[in-house]
Amino acid sequence: MRIASFNINGIKARLPRLLEWLEETKPDVACLQEIKTQDEGFPAAEFEKIGYGAIWHGQKSFNGVAILTKDQEPEETKRGLDGEPEDEHSRYLEANVKSADGKTVRVASIYLPNGNPQPGPKFDFKLRWMKRLRNRATEIWQNEVPAVLAGDYNVIPRDNDVFSVKAMESDALMQPESRQAYQRILNDGWTDALGVSYPAGKIWTYWDYRSGGWQRDQGFRIDHLLLSPLAADQLNRCGVDKEHRGREKASDHAPTWVELNF
DNA sequence: ATGGCTATACGCTATAGA
Numbered sequence: 001m002r003i004a005s006f007n008i009n010g011i012k013a014r015l016p017r018l019l020e021w022l023e024e025t026k027p028d029v030a031c032l033q034e035i036k037t038q039d040e041g042f043p044a045a046e047f048e049k050i051g052y053g054a055i056w057h058g059q060k061s062f063n064g065v066a067i068l069t070k071d072q073e074p075e076e077t078k079r080g081l082d083g084e085p086e087d088e089h090s091r092y093l094e095a096n097v098k099s100a101d102g103k104t105v106r107v108a109s110i111y112l113p114n115g116n117p118q119p120g121p122k123f124d125f126k127l128r129w130m131k132r133l134r135n136r137a138t139e140i141w142q143n144e145v146p147a148v149l150a151g152d153y154n155v156i157p158r159d160n161d162v163f164s165v166k167a168m169e170s171d172a173l174m175q176p177e178s179r180q181a182y183q184r185i186l187n188d189g190w191t192d193a194l195g196v197s198y199p200a201g202k203i204w205t206y207w208d209y210r211s212g213g214w215q216r217d218q219g220f221r222i223d224h225l226l227l228s229p230l231a232a233d234q235l236n237r238c239g240v241d242k243e244h245r246g247r248e249k250a251s252d253h254a255p256t257w258v259e260l261n262f
Numbered sequence: 263a264t265g266g267c268t269a270t271a272c273g274c275t276a277t278a279g280a
Contacts, residue, residue: 009279010269034279036270061270062278114280154280173280208280210266222280252268252280 001028001099003107004241004257005150005223007206011035011066014251015043021244021255023050028070029097030255031109031150035064042066059090065109065151067095077106081132089113091129092136099262105231106140110151115172123172126154130181137185140228147228148258149190154222155182157192160201161221173222191232193225193258194240205240206253213252214245223256234261 004027008014011032022030030052035042039058047054053073056066057080067074074095081092094108110133115126140147156162156174168174186192194203204219213219227235238258245254 013269034269114278116278116280168280171280206280208266209268212266220280249268 006255007253033111106147146230
């Protein structure tokens, strides 16, 4: 089964591109971030028309995550992360989905805080959020089920995951604290599918709209799919739908995906 | 480079993103 992650940067502005991508690549699960709409504005009927069920966690103007599933309805297992009741950002949604052979797979759609400017309260919030995510990841891991934590992590894990270390050195995405918090989750036993499949790096999932980022291929890898052991064992291949970034009215992120042998 | 571009909202200017 194919599970994808796509930061769409506004589901209303991006709807034609999103429907086109779903019909062309037919992912079994699509984890979306930055839907940038309140719950009542989510275009569920458009997805239903092309055979996708959906759950979503919206918010006015910013953030917002969703999970789309082909030929089935996702069974929601978690909405938001524990540990900070005053946090009202819509950044985490989790569900059980079924593979073609009836196996239950746990999937999360994650929109991790950007954290800029750093240092500052937004960066502190990012690091706290990463701790809370790690706690939830551990709960899932302990269930010993195939699981995929997919999303925009806003972390550049390695120096070869960015077009220029110098250009990004003071950015929250690349701070040692951000990388350490990400690495802690990997050290708990999660596999960064693209990271292990392309150790030489130079695979981007994001290109800035500004400064001709796309035209100059100046990007970085910040959208990640983390696999639990039972999912990592079945990793067939993974990649980035890079070509979709070059289309008219594209998101600044490209979809990234894993294909698992069930 | 407090730059560049894009999306959203109690909109014609501000905020957030990365």
